[in-house]
Amino acid sequence: MKALMMTQYGDVNTSLAFQTVAKPQISNNQVLIKTHAASINPIDYKVLRGDMKAFSKLTFPAGIGRDVSGVVAEIGSNVKGLAIGDEVFSRVAEPYAGTLAEYAVSDADHIVKKPNNLSHEEAASIPLVGLTAYQALIDIAKLQSGEKVLIHAGSGGLGTVAIQLAKSLGAFVATTTSTANVDLVKRIGADQVIDYKTENYLNEVKDFDVVFDTLGGNYTADAFKVIKMGGRVVSVSGELDGQTTKNLGLSFFIRGLLALKARKVTKAAEQKKALYRFVLMSPNGQQLSALADLYVANTITPVIDSVYKFDNSVEAFNSLVKGRAKGKIVINFVD
Template identity: 60%
Template sequence: MKALKMTRYGDINSSLEFQSAEIPIAKASEVLVRMHAASVNPVDNMMLRGELKSVRREVFPVGVGRDVSGEIVAVGKNVKGYSPGDMVFARVGEEHVGTIAEYLTVDVAHLAPKPENLSHSESAGIPLVGLTSFQSLIKIADLKPGEKVLIHAGSGGVGSMAIQLAKSIGAYVVTTTSSANVDWVKALGADLVIDYKKEDYLQLLSDMDVVFDTLGGQYALDAFKVLKTGGRVVSVKGALDPQTAEELGLGWLLRKILALKSRKLIKAAKAKSGLYRMVIMEANGEQLRELGELYQRRILSPVIDKTYSFDQSKEAFSYLASGRAKGKVIITMDGMTEEQ
């Protein structure tokens, strides 16, 4: 089979190449999936640049890509509830990274049935950003109906999903984006869209119950300026907080270094009697199944910016790396036009 592989750390052109590889064999708790579509995420570009070295040790060549939508072609001997012919989607675990390929194996615990009303291209854009939003807003922030949430970068892959999820909970949603994206981000359901090219959200907002920070750096710290007392700041880009570092099982020395990096955030949270947590999303088939049902009921809708063919995969990486994607960037193994 053909697979996109990373052969070294570097930029997109120097580190990625198509190679032939053996079709993998499903272990006892795995399924073999024939890929129909994948999506790219910023973490894939971070991996190429070597920014995940402290948490992943690569043995080159190594597969790339974490989102899957496809058809099961074989199941391991302990797999229950799935059969060949089933259409599924997943965010694969880190040990299965390599979804930009014709086939791959997926742990059954990370799998969910593909929503029947979505195409494979639409489904492939959901798992990583969907689980990120679900785990951040529902599991960690515990967002409640009627609460006010600020979601930064509403036009991104994560933001366009998080706006819809927060609205489905019944929250009042404020988001930031640039002028060109204001109208379509509003159409996703945001109650207030702040054009960061023209307005300063720090001057406009106060008393937010939750801030979902997708930008990191100063944005994570500034979140506390618009947070109400007792509010929650959840970041997917800020510094790793001590609790998350411990839950990830990081070593003592690394945890000490990280604690220094997050100390201003922890101090700011304390001053507001609030919470600061960073989320490192995890593959989770049960949560993905819940999200899939929201698509099936048309409460959530996929947001796709561009779709690339398998052969154009490097272009998909480059487009995402521009930082200007509007929703998801998809790679289809089926060609550009696809039946529902």
């Protein structure tokens, strides 16, 4: 089968190549999916450039991509509730990363049947960002109706889902975005929009219950300036917290180095008696099914920036790296 493969650590243009590889073999608890669409995420190019080497080193060539929507092609002997020909979507587990290929493997319990009101491109845009938002806002932050949440970068792939999910929970949602995207984030439900090109969000929000930090850097530490005492800060780009480093199984030495690196954030959290957690998203079929129900009800609608043909996947990654996508960038394998 044809697959886009990572050939070495490096940038998009020098380290990705199309190759012919063997069609994956599945275990008794897995499903082989004929890919109709896949979406790409910042984690893909971060792995490619070597940002995750401290946690897991790659053996090259290695597959790329974690989101997939397609049709069931083969089923493991232990799998129940799915049949060949079913339309499904999934965020595959890390050992099976490689959805930018004609076939993808997923554990059966990470798979959900595709809602009829969604195209494969729309379904492929959901899993990673949807599960990240769900686990950040519901599992960790435990966002409640009537609470106030600040979501950074509201027009991005993650932000557009997080805004809509937070609104479905009954929260007041503030978000940051550029002038060009103000109308978009208002349209999907943001109650307060801060145009970072003309406004400083630190002057516009205060005493918030939750900050969802999607940017990292100074935004992580500054989040504690806008939450109330006892608030919660959840990040996908900031420093790793102690619980996350334990969950990753890192050595005591590495955990110590990361704790030193996170001192500024840890101190800020202590001063506000606040929760700080880094989101380490895990594939979860039950949560993905709950998200699918929200899409069926049109409580959340997909926001897609652009769709590229499979042969133009490198071009798609170049667009993603620029960081200006409005919603998700999707790869089409069929049309």
